[in-house]
Amino acid sequence: MPxxxxxxxxxxxxxxxxxxxxxxxxxxxxxxxxxxxxxYYKTWNTGLHVKIPFVDRIARRVSLKEQVVDFDPQSVxxxxxxxxxxxxxxxxxxxxxKLYTYGVERPIMAIETLCATTLRxxxxxxxxxxxxxxxxxxxxxxxxxxxxxxxxxxxxVKRVELKNILPPREIQVAMEKQMxxxxxxxxKILDAEGAKTSQILVAEGEKEAAILRAExxxxxxxxxxxGEAEAIFVVQQAYADSLKMLNAAAPTDRVIALKSLExxxxxxxxxxxxxxxxxxxxxxAGLATALKEMVVDGEIDKSPKQNPQPAAPVQxxxxxxxxxxxxxxxxxxxxxxxxQNDLRYRAQQMLNQNAPRQ
Numbered sequence: 001m002p003x004x005x006x007x008x009x010x011x012x013x014x015x016x017x018x019x020x021x022x023x024x025x026x027x028x029x030x031x032x033x034x035x036x037x038x039x040y041y042k043t044w045n046t047g048l049h050v051k052i053p054f055v056d057r058i059a060r061r062v063s064l065k066e067q068v069v070d071f072d073p074q075s076v077x078x079x080x081x082x083x084x085x086x087x088x089x090x091x092x093x094x095x096x097x098k099l100y101t102y103g104v105e106r107p108i109m110a111i112e113t114l115c116a117t118t119l120r121x122x123x124x125x126x127x128x129x130x131x132x133x134x135x136x137x138x139x140x141x142x143x144x145x146x147x148x149x150x151x152x153x154x155x156x157v158k159r160v161e162l163k164n165i166l167p168p169r170e171i172q173v174a175m176e177k178q179m180x181x182x183x184x185x186x187x188k189i190l191d192a193e194g195a196k197t198s199q200i201l202v203a204e205g206e207k208e209a210a211i212l213r214a215e216x217x218x219x220x221x222x223x224x225x226x227g228e229a230e231a232i233f234v235v236q237q238a239y240a241d242s243l244k245m246l247n248a249a250a251p252t253d254r255v256i257a258l259k260s261l262e263x264x265x266x267x268x269x270x271x272x273x274x275x276x277x278x279x280x281x282x283x284x285a286g287l288a289t290a291l292k293e294m295v296v297d298g299e300i301d302k303s304p305k306q307n308p309q310p311a312a313p314v315q316x317x318x319x320x321x322x323x324x325x326x327x328x329x330x331x332x333x334x335x336x337x338x339x340q341n342d343l344r345y346r347a348q349q350m351l352n353q354n355a356p357r358q
Contacts, residue, residue, distance in 0.1 A: 022051045024058070031097040033059040043097050062097040066158060069108060073166065074116045076123040078131055085166040086123070088115055090146070091158040099154030107153050111146065115160070118145045128167065135162050 025048050026032055032044040036056050051057070073087035090111060094100045104110050122141055123131055131138070139160050147157040167175070 018053050022053050024049045024051065029064045031062045031064060033062065033097050033101045035059040040098060040102065060101045062094055062100055064094055066091060066093040069111065070163070071112045071115060073164065074119055076120050078123055078126060078128050080127045082128045082167060082171060084168065086119060087163045088119065089161045089163050090115060092150070093156050093158060094154055095156045096154030099152065103153035107155060110153070111150065111155070114146060114149055115142060118142050128171070132165060138162060
């Protein structure tokens, strides 16, 4: 085989290898920055591309995905001179491959440095308590400053997060004591409010119970009064009915006198130490005795009357006084006995006048 043919085959193989080596496929979410003769030529996006050998070259392969960078803790000082360590996490995305390639040297380090200086400026304006409670505000301010500064680098800062805030150990101990004291204060306040509420509820319960008891007593007395009123009404109604029946029966004087004596007998059966005999009862008793002797016994003579012999006067009987007792009978009893004896005397005179004459 001639030598020139072998050389031609070798050249063709080399050319094929060079052509194949200059065929490039750009993956998804990636971009290639192409330079021609050392000068920016174009940016290849996703797809198949062929570069000219020995003329074009890939200056940088750029990922268009959102990236996360966790920076080391940075030492910062607050407004009240408290030193602490804060580490941040930055989420960014490359939006312009050309600016990212030619805008700044080592852009990740530039973002870290800018983030640290911005964080120190922001924390230096805040006190410790505000720093611990204002994470969202700090994140938003850092993101705004970084996003504005990285626009010229073809970078879009999506989010910035404060990952850890680490104050000194003595500050942590003081914060723990403060937190414990605050929790104890809240616990005491809650206990006091609970005791207050409990006492109020107990007082309200006792008040309602007292009101209910008073209402129950009131209702009981009202019902008892109503029952007594109804009982009195029934008794008086029965008494009125008995009086009507008595009036309808037209009782005689003897019946009335007998009932009076029965009533007086019931009064005398009591435990009273003093008994006053009404004059009406004495008169009715003497009158009943006289009528019984004149009418019932039939001793009245209707023959011609003669001059009657004067009867011996009947001495009024005196009540028997027990000499063994030290206390004399009361004047009211004496007067009642005298009135009774006088009535008997008058009845005896009437009998003497009506006696048969000799």
